[in-house]
Amino acid sequence: MVTFLARRLLTGIAMLLVISALAFILLYLTGTDIARSLLGDNASAEAVALRASQLGLNDPLLSRYADWLGGALHGDLGTSWFGGAPVVDVLGSRLGVTLSLVVISTLISAVVATVLGVWAAVRRGWVDRMVQFVSLGGAAVPNYLIALGLVTLFAINLGWFAPTGYTRPEDSIGKWAASITLPVLALTIGCIAGTAQQVRSAMIDALRQDYVRTLRSRGLSHRSVVYKHVLRNAAGPGLSVLALQFVGLLGGAVIIEQMFAVPGLGSLSVSSTIQGDIPVIMGVVMVVAVIVIAVNLLIDIAHGWLNPKARVS
Amino acid sequence: MSDLTTTLPADTRSADASLAKRLLRDPLGLVSLVFLVVVVLAAVLAPLLTQHDPTVAVLGDVLADPGDGHLLGGDSAGRDVFARLLYGSRFSLLGAALALGVAVVIGGLSGLVAGYFGRWFDTLSSGAAAVLMALPGMVVLLAARSVVGTSAWWAMAIFGILLSASVFRLVRQTVQSVRNELYVDAARVAGLSDLRIIFRHVLRVVRAPIIIQAGFIASVAIAIQAGLEFLGLGDMSIPTWGSMLNDGFARIYQQPLLILWPSLMIALVCLALTLVANSLRDALESTSSPRRAVAPTSPDGASGDATASATNHAADDAGTLLRVEGLRVGYAMPDGSTKEIVHGIDLEVRRGEVVGLIGESGSGKTQSAFAIMKLLPEGGGILGGRVLWKGHDLARLSERDMTRIRGKEIAYVPQEPMSNLDPSFTIGAQLVEPMRVHLGLSRAQARTRAVELLRRVGINQPERVFRAYPHEVSGGMAQRVLIAGAISCEPELLVADEPTTALDVTVQADILDLLRSLQDDFDMGILLVTHNFGVVADLCDRVAVMREGDIVERGSTRDIFVHHEHPYTTQLFDAILTPENTRQPYRAPDQPTTPHTEVSTS
Numbered sequence: 038m039v040t041f042l043a044r045r046l047l048t049g050i051a052m053l054l055v056i057s058a059l060a061f062i063l064l065y066l067t068g069t070d071i072a073r074s075l076l077g078d079n080a081s082a083e084a085v086a087l088r089a090s091q092l093g094l095n096d097p098l099l100s101r102y103a104d105w106l107g108g109a110l111h112g113d114l115g116t117s118w119f120g121g122a123p124v125v126d127v128l129g130s131r132l133g134v135t136l137s138l139v140v141i142s143t144l145i146s147a148v149v150a151t152v153l154g155v156w157a158a159v160r161r162g163w164v165d166r167m168v169q170f171v172s173l174g175g176a177a178v179p180n181y182l183i184a185l186g187l188v189t190l191f192a193i194n195l196g197w198f199a200p201t202g203y204t205r206p207e208d209s210i211g212k213w214a215a216s217i218t219l220p221v222l223a224l225t226i227g228c229i230a231g232t233a234q235q236v237r238s239a240m241i242d243a244l245r246q247d248y249v250r251t252l253r254s255r256g257l258s259h260r261s262v263v264y265k266h267v268l269r270n271a272a273g274p275g276l277s278v279l280a281l282q283f284v285g286l287l288g289g290a291v292i293i294e295q296m297f298a299v300p301g302l303g304s305l306s307v308s309s310t311i312q313g314d315i316p317v318i319m320g321v322v323m324v325v326a327v328i329v330i331a332v333n334l335l336i337d338i339a340h341g342w343l344n345p346k347a348r349v350s
Numbered sequence: 351m352s353d354l355t356t357t358l359p360a361d362t363r364s365a366d367a368s369l370a371k372r373l374l375r376d377p378l379g380l381v382s383l384v385f386l387v388v389v390v391l392a393a394v395l396a397p398l399l400t401q402h403d404p405t406v407a408v409l410g411d412v413l414a415d416p417g418d419g420h421l422l423g424g425d426s427a428g429r430d431v432f433a434r435l436l437y438g439s440r441f442s443l444l445g446a447a448l449a450l451g452v453a454v455v456i457g458g459l460s461g462l463v464a465g466y467f468g469r470w471f472d473t474l475s476s477g478a479a480a481v482l483m484a485l486p487g488m489v490v491l492l493a494a495r496s497v498v499g500t501s502a503w504w505a506m507a508i509f510g511i512l513l514s515a516s517v518f519r520l521v522r523q524t525v526q527s528v529r530n531e532l533y534v535d536a537a538r539v540a541g542l543s544d545l546r547i548i549f550r551h552v553l554r555v556v557r558a559p560i561i562i563q564a565g566f567i568a569s570v571a572i573a574i575q576a577g578l579e580f581l582g583l584g585d586m587s588i589p590t591w592g593s594m595l596n597d598g599f600a601r602i603y604q605q606p607l608l609i610l611w612p613s614l615m616i617a618l619v620c621l622a623l624t625l626v627a628n629s630l631r632d633a634l635e636s637t638s639s640p641r642r643a644v645a646p647t648s649p650d651g652a653s654g655d656a657t658a659s660a661t662n663h664a665a666d667d668a669g670t671l672l673r674v675e676g677l678r679v680g681y682a683m684p685d686g687s688t689k690e691i692v693h694g695i696d697l698e699v700r701r702g703e704v705v706g707l708i709g710e711s712g713s714g715k716t717q718s719a720f721a722i723m724k725l726l727p728e729g730g731g732i733l734g735g736r737v738l739w740k741g742h743d744l745a746r747l748s749e750r751d752m753t754r755i756r757g758k759e760i761a762y763v764p765q766e767p768m769s770n771l772d773p774s775f776t777i778g779a780q781l782v783e784p785m786r787v788h789l790g791l792s793r794a795q796a797r798t799r800a801v802e803l804l805r806r807v808g809i810n811q812p813e814r815v816f817r818a819y820p821h822e823v824s825g826g827m828a829q830r831v832l833i834a835g836a837i838s839c840e841p842e843l844l845v846a847d848e849p850t851t852a853l854d855v856t857v858q859a860d861i862l863d864l865l866r867s868l869q870d871d872f873d874m875g876i877l878l879v880t881h882n883f884g885v886v887a888d889l890c891d892r893v894a895v896m897r898e899g900d901i902v903e904r905g906s907t908r909d910i911f912v913h914h915e916h917p918y919t920t921q922l923f924d925a926i927l928t929p930e931n932t933r934q935p936y937r938a939p940d941q942p943t944t945p946h947t948e949v950s951t952s
Contacts, residue, residue, distance in 0.1 A: 052484060056485070059481075063494075174621060177620045177624035179576070181595075189609075193602065193603070247766060247769040247770045248773075250727075250770075252772065254756050254762035255783075255836075256755070256787060256788055256839070257757070257787065258787075285486065291488040291492065291581075292577050292580065306492045306493075307581055310493070310496050310583065325485065326485060330484060344773075345774065345821065
């Protein structure tokens with residue numbers, strides 16, 4: 038197990054290196070004249086050239102990447118081209134917001150999707166058909182459309198929530214909860230739908246295994262067979278799906294945050310994309326990559342804990 | 351026993367035809383397909399359906415209400431909403447098609463090569479796919495936009511590259527499984543080139559999964575493309591559903607209808623694509639056909655004379671343990687009918703007696719055994735007859751009452767040892783749980799007893815095996831563990847379903863010895879399901895021969911061996927290896943005797 042995890046950790050680090058190199062090269066390869074757009078059309082050619090050399094735009098790409106990587110290892114991701122704030126600070130203020138949205142959504146989804154999926158797999162019949170149909174629909178419709186529906190209904194027509202805006206939990210827990218309710222709901226519905234389908238099929242697969250019949254032949258109650266043995270065996274596939282959904286939520290948060298004016302990584306990536314603030318975009322990509330790889334590592338550990346075969350290998 | 355059924359894709363054309371037929375029978379899939387066709391036609395025929403230009407702004411028509419020259423009104427710049435919707439579907443569909451094309455070409459080709467040839471390309475491309483799948487698509491697209499600008503085509507092409515990872519994984523996995531199929535081996539041995547094998551065999555198998563995946567991919571592509579434009583990150587000069595969303599969202603208070611139309615189009619198209627893909631998958635797998643459990647066809651089920659004999663079961667002699675009368679077992683078919691596979695069998699097991707139920711695969715012997723314990727798989731059920739056990743008819747007993755009988759009074763030893771142990775729990779935990787339920791033992795008492803039982807069934811290091819997980823023991827040991835579990839609550843009847851078939855020949859004899867000695871110790875009745883007369887001769891007092899759902903001959907083992915009447919019984923006997931029917935060692939015409947014995951299995 039330890040060697041297995043060490044190997045996964047090394048793979049993760051290698052992946053981070055590859056992603057950072059690819060992202061850096063692609064992002065900084067662009068021919069856009071950033072020094073000119075920073076200084077405006079009236080600036081003299083000398084000023085633009087000076088600014089470009091200050092930003093290090095004249096150095097070879099590889100040495101700039103080496104500089105960036107060296108900085109990144111010491112927790113320095115450079116400075117924003119707009120405003121000059123350190124990228125790490127910009128990201129830091131945003132990271133918690135996005136993570137709270139995504140983690141809360143994942144937890145709610147995990148619980149609801151497990152209940153729905155198990156219910157459908159055990160009861161079958163009309164319950165199963167209903168869960169399948171609803172989750173198919175919920176997974177197919179883009180989450181920003183769900184968000185639009187929620188805003189129209191709960192914010193504009195019923196007036197229960199403000200349509201946009203975010204309150205920090207430090208300022209007011211209640212207002213914070215109200216401000217993230219609609220964003221979380223919009224993220225959760227699709228996530229529940231996608232996860233419930235997979236939990237359902239994992240449960241059905243597990244229910245069809247031979248050992249289920251043998252456990253029943255020993256006189257164990259339906260409850261013990263389903264909720265202790267079958268659920269435990271279906272948990273592995275369920276977790277893998279949840280990890281995929283988590284990545285999906287990070288992507289989904291981009292649009293949702295922008296819609297609801299929530300100051301997270303998603304809205305940051307949109308605004309820095311529009312501005313062309315490459316150092317910040319690079320930072321966002323790397324932070325998201327780190328989160329995704331960390332989550333996958335956690336899932337691997339959970340798999341090892343759930344599946345005795347993975348523990349020895 | 352593992353079936354070596356190789357699915358020959360000899361007639362894929364007719365398979366595809368029936369797939370299409372099944373899709374057409376699924377109303378949701380059909381409606382979705384028709385809707386998609388209508389949307390495509392509307393996109394193509396847009397100039398015929400509206401005379402408005404989607405980009406011409408008319409000041410007087412800003413936020414115009416629906417009707418009155420503008421079917422769906424005007425947008426914030428006074429452009430015709432209906433025209434924008436129609437022309438917008440052109441860009442949405444083409445964008446999705448571009449992403450799909452890129453994903454299928456890149457993912458399909460690389461998946462094919464990686465799956466078929468493997469080696470370094472497999473390692474490299476699998477790594478690349480892992481990197482692509484690690485990142486959320488939206489974040490990558492935003493980063494990419496700072497490089498390539500606002501072009502929707504670039505965005506979709508890049509998104510296609512991201513999505514190619516999922517196609518790659520699908521194709522690679524499918525190809526890998528096909529590559530090891532026997533018919534592909536045969537083609538290779540026959541000297542077909544790799545290219546021909548790929549075209550003749552591999553591509554056919556990969557095609558259906560790709561088509562299904564394509565539906566999901568197109569749906570995601572449309573959603574994310576519209577999402578980018580909704581954020582205002584697209585090319586705002588061309589009419590698209592996403593830019594309509596963007597415009598409508600800004601005017602949501604003034605003209606809420608503006609956001610409704612593009613939302614509806616995106617949602618319905620995504621839904622339709624997913625539903626078509628899903629019903630295609632259902633048709634391909636045909637697993638999700640809702641199976642209902644079959645119910646008895648008549649209240650008393652059994653045929654006339656069986657019922658008559660059952661009425662006086664009070665006159666049973668004290669030795670009778672289990673009496674099965676007119677048992678009929680059937681399965682619900684996907685088309686709603688019921689297929690009967692056991693046609694009313696009678697069977698009796700007395701206390702301390704070993705009864706063999708013998709027959710070939712598909713004779714209904716295992717199904718009969720499952721029916722006695724009411725452990726039939728999904729969709730199966732008892733159609734009629736009685737299973738009399740201590741004055742109760744098990745066929746009519748509730749699941750709750752059956753739970754008290756299973757394990758405690760009637761226990762079961764399965765055929766395949768490894769798949770019958772729960773891989774997630776230790777062997778000990780699986781032994782302890784039933785004893786605590788049935789015997790009311792404490793955890794410590796149950797543990798002590800479990801270790802004793804493991805020793806009793808011939809396991810040398812019972813403590814170690816107790817702590818082990820199923821994957822850490824051998825098949826023979828797993829079967830001993832299962833037997834220990836079956837006898838743990840001292841049942842009166844043991845139903846053993848081919849308990850030796852999956853084991854090595856040397857282990858088989860040990861297991862039969864073990865069953866015999868346990869039967870002596872506990873004075874159990876055993877119902878032994880087997881296809882092997884050797885096992886019957888070894889262990890059974892009486893035997894019933896089963897064929898195609900009927901018992902064709904029965905009697906004491908000695909009688910049946912000495913003098914059997916049914917030709918099928920004779921056939922089963924002929925399958926036993928005896929010195930008389932064993933073939934002589936093969937001898938080449940002009941060679942001396944070779945020390946080479948040909949083994950034929952029964």
